[in-house]
Amino acid sequence: MGAICDVLVVGAGPGGGSAALHAARLGLDVIVIEDHKEIGTPVHCGECISDIALSNLDLNLPDQVISKRVHGIRVIFPDGTQKRLTEHGYVLEKHLFEQWLVEQSVDLGARLFLGHKLKSMERIEENGKFMGHYCEGKGDNFPINAKIVIDASGVTGVCSKILELNQRPKVIAGMQYEMLQVPTDDYLDFYIWPQYAEKGYLWMIPKSDGRANVGLVTENKSRIVKELDRFIEDTDEFRDLEIVNPNWKDDGRKISGFGGAIPISGPHETTHSDGILLIGDAAGFTSPLFEGGSHLALKSAQFAAITAADAILKDDVTANSLAKYSERWKSEFPPYHKILRGKSALYSLSDQDMSVMGRCFPDEMSDMGISGKAMVAIRLLVRRPSLYFRRIIPAMLAFGYSRAKYYGW
Numbered sequence: 001m002g003a004i005c006d007v008l009v010v011g012a013g014p015g016g017g018s019a020a021l022h023a024a025r026l027g028l029d030v031i032v033i034e035d036h037k038e039i040g041t042p043v044h045c046g047e048c049i050s051d052i053a054l055s056n057l058d059l060n061l062p063d064q065v066i067s068k069r070v071h072g073i074r075v076i077f078p079d080g081t082q083k084r085l086t087e088h089g090y091v092l093e094k095h096l097f098e099q100w101l102v103e104q105s106v107d108l109g110a111r112l113f114l115g116h117k118l119k120s121m122e123r124i125e126e127n128g129k130f131m132g133h134y135c136e137g138k139g140d141n142f143p144i145n146a147k148i149v150i151d152a153s154g155v156t157g158v159c160s161k162i163l164e165l166n167q168r169p170k171v172i173a174g175m176q177y178e179m180l181q182v183p184t185d186d187y188l189d190f191y192i193w194p195q196y197a198e199k200g201y202l203w204m205i206p207k208s209d210g211r212a213n214v215g216l217v218t219e220n221k222s223r224i225v226k227e228l229d230r231f232i233e234d235t236d237e238f239r240d241l242e243i244v245n246p247n248w249k250d251d252g253r254k255i256s257g258f259g260g261a262i263p264i265s266g267p268h269e270t271t272h273s274d275g276i277l278l279i280g281d282a283a284g285f286t287s288p289l290f291e292g293g294s295h296l297a298l299k300s301a302q303f304a305a306i307t308a309a310d311a312i313l314k315d316d317v318t319a320n321s322l323a324k325y326s327e328r329w330k331s332e333f334p335p336y337h338k339i340l341r342g343k344s345a346l347y348s349l350s351d352q353d354m355s356v357m358g359r360c361f362p363d364e365m366s367d368m369g370i371s372g373k374a375m376v377a378i379r380l381l382v383r384r385p386s387l388y389f390r391r392i393i394p395a396m397l398a399f400g401y402s403r404a405k406y407y408g409w
């Protein structure tokens with residue numbers, strides 16, 4: 001017979017957890033399925049989240065999901081020039097955060113089926129009226145009939161695949177090690193060092209007890225391990241430190257990095273369809289410069305839940321009725337293609353030009369108002385006019401849009 005629900009959430013990452021929580025808060029009958037046997041592992045995230053993201057989503061973190069309080073981001077340019085972007089936030093124990101999100105939805109009545117993988121979907125129609133989807137897959141509780149399916153399956157984008165809604169996105173690869181006794185002043189260190197991370201960057205994200213995630217994203221997937229090892233070997237702060245397995249995989253396995261793929265083609269063309277809403281990475285929502293996606297996943301989930309509740313109340317779950325979802329995220333999220341232009345402009349610069357640009361920024365970039373930006377432009381014009389004209393302004397814009405208030409983290 002299987003199960004019936006208003007909303008089937010596919011995937012229990014930050015997007016799925018937030019969708020389930022917000023839908024349950026709105027009184028919907030929710031089922032969440034997760035392919036893995038446990039929520040949140042393997043971790044595929046640097047694990048940081050800003051205060052702005054948390055207040056935007058009305059989330060009060062319990063102590064057990066917090067690893068460390070942090071002051072913001074420090075950007076380190078190729079010549080070692082350092083500039084801060086102070087805005088407070090947390091480094092999480094991300095798997096515990098994701099488990100906590102879903103548990104809250106379960107407390108409100110959502111049903112959670114672990115070890116359940118969506119594999120196929122068929123339209124349900126009654127007298128020509130679209131009523132939802134009949135979903136099949138691996139797991140005892142299939143089939144599941146859902147009026148609306150929220151696809152939170154991450155970069156897999158399972159509904160886009162099954163229903164052929166969108167082309168596969170371009171992706172960038174990310175991986176990191178957990179290291180011990182890493183020195184920190186509680187900033188997230190982002191190294192824009194293209195010699196190791198092609199069209200990407202490297203990071204040191206500090207955690208509790210001296211631990212840190214040290215990793216990179218790069219378009220050069222085949223060399224990802226080699227380049228991270230080389231970066232560690234070449235960098236005084238990390239060279240002699242111990243690499244361990246994080247506690248969620250500390251079961252005698254060989255020590256190794258962990259990570260995953262991040263979509264970088266931008267929002268998908270189609271983010272809603274009959275009985276379907278795509279959120280988070282499954283919708284292509286990642287911040288272009290530093291590729292953070294948790295804030296966007298959490299927020300798009302809230303938009304999806306509100307849209308689903310309205311549609312179910314109106315007894316109309318067609319694409320027409322769900323179009324409000326795409327309107328909502330489009331009016332809220334920053335202009336992806338503009339920022340992407342800035343990222344391309346940044347990576348078209350030589351290491352030396354990037355460093356000149358970095359030196360022209362004020363030491364603290366968070367309070368760079370109009371006069372601050374004008375000052376940077378003047379310094380650039382004086383030091384390297386050719387740089388200014390080589391689209392440095394879009395590159396600066398990309399940094400600006402990487403801030404928490406623009407869903408950067």
Ligand SMILES: Cc1cc2nc3c(=O)[nH]c(=O)nc-3n(C[C@H](O)[C@H](O)[C@H](O)COP(=O)(O)OP(=O)(O)OC[C@H]3O[C@@H](n4cnc5c(N)ncnc54)[C@H](O)[C@@H]3O)c2cc1C
Nearest residue numbers: 011013014015035045046047118154174280281292293294
């Ligand atoms: C190395 C790395 C570092 C990162 N660092 C950061 C960072 O510091 N801050 C930040 O904001 N973002 C970061 N990101 C990006 C961030 O991890 C993602 O944007 C975010 O996890 C997206 O959330 P999501 O819920 O959309 O998808 P996911 O977190 O990917 O969750 C999708 C879930 O769906 C499940 N699933 C997939 N297919 C199916 C199926 N058919 N049936 C059932 N379940 C399914 C998966 O098992 C998974 O649990 C990083 C990414 C990587 C790879």
